[in-house]
Amino acid sequence: VKYVFDFSEGNKDLKDLLGGKGANLAEMTNLGLPVPPGFTITTEACRTYMTTSALPPELRVQVTLAVRKLEDDLGRLLGDAHDPLLVSVRSGAKFSMPGMMETVLNVGLNDSSVHGLAAFANNERFAWDSYRRLIQMFGKTVLDIDGELFSDALDAKKSQLGVTGDTELTADALRELVDDYKEIVRRESGRDFPQHPREQLDMAIEAVFNSWNTDRARLYRRRERISDDLGTAVNVVAMVFGNLGDDSGTGVCFTRDPATGMTGDYGDYLQNAQGEDVVAGIRNTLSLADFEKIDPSAYADLRAAMRRLEGHYRDLCDIEFTVERGKLWMLQTRVGKRTAAAAFRIAKQLVDEHIITLDEALERVTGEQLSKLMFPQFDSSAARVLLATGMAASPGAAVGAAVFSSSTAQEWAAQGKDVILVRRETNPDDLGGMIASVGVLTSRGGKTSHAAVVARGMGTTCVVGAEALQVDVNARRFVVGDTVVVEGDVIAIDGTSGEIFLGEVPVVSSPVVRYLEDGLDATIAGLGDDEATIELVEAVDAILGHADTARRLGVYANVDTPADAHRARSLGGEGIGLCRTEHMFLGDRRVLIERLILAKDDATQEEALAALLPLQREDFIGLLTEMDGLPVTIRLIDPPLHEFLPDFTELSVKVALAKERGETGPEVDRDVELLAAVDRHREANPMLGLRGVRLGIVIPGLFALQMRAIAQAHAARIKAGGDPHAEIMIPLAASVMELHLVKDEATRILADVSAEEGVDLEIPVGAMIELPRAALTADRMADVAEFFSFGTNDLTQTTWGFSRDDVEGAFFHEYTEHGVFSVSPFESIDVQGVGRLVRIAAQEGRASRPDLRLGVCGEHGGDPQSIHFFNEVGLDYVSCSPFRIPIARLEAGRAAV
Ligand code: PEP
Ligand code: MG
Structure with missing residues (x-):
């Protein structure tokens, strides 16, 4: 197996194998851009490593050959005592996971090559600084030593010498620090820091592979829905140094502004710095305009490379580069994340x-x-207390309590509070807190800092580099001017403008x-x-607009009121795919249903139904008027009856108290009677009990009333000159016999109303497909049903046997943790199981009735991934809540191109 690819052998289309970074380094190499030479170890090697827990034997051989080639090309030997070749070992998965995995720089330095590096650089201090960085990074990432131990030793050295900045440490001080670091390694890992360059390299490669499975990497992947099976590639690249002096440096840039999309140069540059210094937000950075002043020629080369890359990738590119003594080196590019x-x-x-x-x-x-663009924004006309303005890193309007640690953010969020995580800078360990927060605010770092990149990726509102803030995470507060904000105080941050406000700020709708x-x-x-x-x-x-032209799927709405229907239509809804009629019986009308349920004789029942009829008719006339000319699919009443009745426990207590107090009278009698009825209708599994079509069959008159109301509303609209398209939909049927019973009645009622009103009524009757049996007998169901609408909420519930009201909060967290699924099947369609039922029902239903119309009205109708699936299986439309309509239109268009 070929596990190692020289940069000259790959290209940008090999991301599966070479990871994003490796594939793009190869692409840049092929474009003739100045990329330091190197090679990529494939994700396949990582996958093999993960299953066997050992580096594949061929890999070692191939790495030897690749290192030889690198040495030959550069005329230097890895870790040589004279002019050493040093390499960086960098992770690079198929999908970028900023800051989540490991990198080790300066591999090849040891007690003798450090002198060679000093001679090459003509700079003792630099060489010892590079060596101590290697031991620090290697100790932390490869040997799993607590990173604090190294930073504490660094701080101790600084205070011993009475200096504050890292750069003030002399060569001698750094040499002593290397000894301290080696001692830490010996003490903590029980072994000496490995001196042999090849041993360093192999251990670093293994550590990068292992970093694929760190907690934070797994958390990030879950959040971004990246599969755990992909593995990471490893890039071994000849080191170039941005920390050789002021004629060197390192930076990150974008070919367009990733926050707004406006054209121009956007980037951060740090003189005399290496590697992660820029993205870690440790020092505040310079702009590209400053970089141009410092080094016009390297800047010109960078501009040319940016133009070249954007033209080549035909998209916004983000680039990492280093300048070594005035020469530009390209370290990474990729199609950039953006808001x-x-x-x-x-x-x-x-x-x-x-x-x-x-x-x-x-x-x-x-x-x-x-x-995200449909989210509300801050109302700029409201009175607001502006505290400071930072850099707008990820848009949105977030209001929440300031918190100063990732753990507090998670705790408070778990209690249902909105929190804004405030840090000096964030690091990858803050990921959990960032996910839990509605906003992230930092006082340091630029638009490419960890906080900015991660927040942008997650769509979390973020403001960075608000230098006016003095953040003290230990004291859990920040100070800005004379204002002190302590943990728990409410602040508001605007990720579009970078503004930070004290207290609540009202929000308005988005443009x-x-x-x-x-x-x-x-x-x-x-x-x-x-x-x-x-x-x-x-x-x-x-x-x-283009999506609307391109898409094949119709987009309908799930709405129950004329006002929502109006909104749905204005957002581009092409019909109502689901009107949940039970919503029409809540509030004041609940008593009418109660009366119906409690009716002891036919006369009382008739009376209750008669009272409901005009109300229902008016409801439907309202909907048909709003949706004139478009289909309105009205589902007959569906939920278990207890939803209309008082709570059993509460009512029992009320009756018991009344009895104890010796109260009497008609009200008490009624409560006693009601209690008996509630008790009668109690079910252990109401969602699997008397609901849907079963109600229609068991309680005579209920469905009939609704169907009559639909027919009358339809007729009224025709007479009023309208163009109604009502449709009757039967919920929760499992058998064609159930459909027969309801449809026969429908036919009778439609004929009656048609005769009474003197108009022709064409009202199709269809079935919801919400039970596995319905899907598996779709050919027979389609004998009766004129259309199908997949109720994927219930279909998911009954296919998995998951109670839709209980499981998500109860144990889905563990289920995603253990990889049973990466996203709740109630959120995104389970293609293999529930999706298979949809596919079977669509095919077999259409086989028996070729013009069978197919739609979906479960929550999945508004979920992007599910929409692509529904397009593929050939449904005619998706139906979703009004605010998801534009999203569904766009995704249906994307699915079609
Ligand atoms: C469904 O089950 O998918 C559906 C749309 O019906 P409800 O959510 O009302 O049960
Ligand atoms: Mg349902």
Whole structure:
């Protein structure tokens, strides 16, 4: 097996095998950009390592050959005592996991090659500093030694010498520090720091493989839905040094602004620095404009490389580079992560620049990003107390209690509080707290700092580099001017402007929602000269418009009221896919249902039904009026009866108390009677009990009443000159016999109403497919049902045997932890199981009734991944809540291109 690829052998399409970093380093090498030579060990080697817990034997041989080649090309030997070759060992998975895995720099340094490095660099101090960094990184990541021990030793050395900055430590001090570090290694790991360069290399490679499975890496993958099976590649790269002096440095840049998408140079540069210094946010960085002043020629080379890369990848690129004594080296590039707004703007800009097509633009944005743009924003007209302004790193409007540690963030969030994590800078161990927080605020670091990159990836509001804040995490407070904010105080941060406010700030709707509801012209007219927002709204319009042209799936709404129907229609809904009629019986009308359930004789029952009829008719007329010309799928009443009745325990207590106090009278009598009824209707598993079509069959008159109301509303709309398209939908059927019973009655009622009203009524009757038996007998169900709508909530519940009301909070956390699934099957369709039932039912239903209309109205109808699946199995539409409609439109378009 070929486990090792020289950079000249790979390319950007080999990300599965070489990881993102390796594939892109190869691509840059092939483009002739200045990449230090090196090689990539494949993800396949990592997967083998994970199953066998040992490096594959061929790997060692192939690494030997690759190192030889590197040595030959550069004319230096790894760890040589004279002019040594040093390498970095970097992780690089298929999907970028910023800061989650390990990197070891300066591999090859030992007690003798440190002198060779000093001679090459003509700089003793630099050589000893590099050596102590190696021992520190190696100790922490390879030998698992607590990193604090090294930083404490570093601090001790500084205070011993009365200096504050790392750079003030002399060569002699650093040499002593190396001895201290070696002692720490010996004490903590029970072995000496390995002097042999090849041993260092092999151990570092193994450590990178192992870092794939650290807790934080697993947590990140769960969050980002990245599979645990992929493994990471390892890149071994000849070292170049950004810390040789002020003519050297290291930086990160973007070809466009990843926060806004606006064109221009965006980046951070640090003089005389190495590796993680920039992203760790340890020192505040310089802009690229400053970099140009410091080193115009290296800057010009960087500009040329940026142009080249953006043209080549046809997208925003993010780049890591190092300048070694005035020479530019490219250390990494990738198509950069970006905010939701930037994604839309950049995609549209690239279309306008004729760099990509509209189809490609559609692939560059996601429904999840669109949903972020629909979030509310701070109301700028409200009175606000501005504390400071930092850098806008990840947009959104977050309000929450300030907390100063990752653990507090997690604790408070678990109690249901909104928290904002405030740190000087974040590090990868803060990931848990960042996930738990509604916002992240740091006082140090730039737009490429760990906090910024991670928050952007998660879509969490983030402001970084707010230097005015003096953050004291130990005292759990920050000070800005004369204001002291202590843990628990409410603050608000604006990830679009970088502003930080004291206290609550009210929020207003987003311009994208205004556009979706009111249209382009009206929205732009209201935006004045806010060019950036206008550009955003135009980008959404162009791309969403293209999605509408491209998509095959219809997008319907799950709504029960005319007001929601109106909203759904304005957001692009093309019909109602699910009206849950039980919602019409809550509130004041609950007593009518109660009366129906309690009715002892036919007459009382008739009376109760008669009272409901006009109310239902008006409900349906309202919906049919709002949705004139579009389908309105009305589901007959579905939930278990107890949902309409008082709580058994509460009522028992009330009756018992009344008896004890000797109270009497009609009210007490009624409660006693009611209690008996509630008791009669109690079920151990109500979701599997008397509900759905079973109610329709067991309680005579209930479905009939609803069907009559639908027919009358339909007729009324026709007479009023409207264009109604009502449809009757039967819930929770498992057998075609159930459908027969209801449909026969429907046919009778429709004929009656048609005769009474003197209009033709074409109202299709269809079935929800929510039970495995219904899916597996779809061919027979389709004999009766004129359409199917997949109720994937119940279908998931009954296929997995998971109580949908209980399991998610109870143990899904453990289930995702153990990898049973990476995301709840109630959130994203379980393709293998529930999805298979959908596929079977779609195929077999259509086989028996070729014009059978197929839709889905479970929560999955608004979930991006599920929408792609429904498109693939050939459904006609998805139905979701009104606010998910634009997302579903976009994803349905993406699924089709
Ligand atoms: C379903 O089960 O997927 C569905 C849409 O019905 P409900 O959520 O009302 O049970
Ligand atoms: Mg259901």
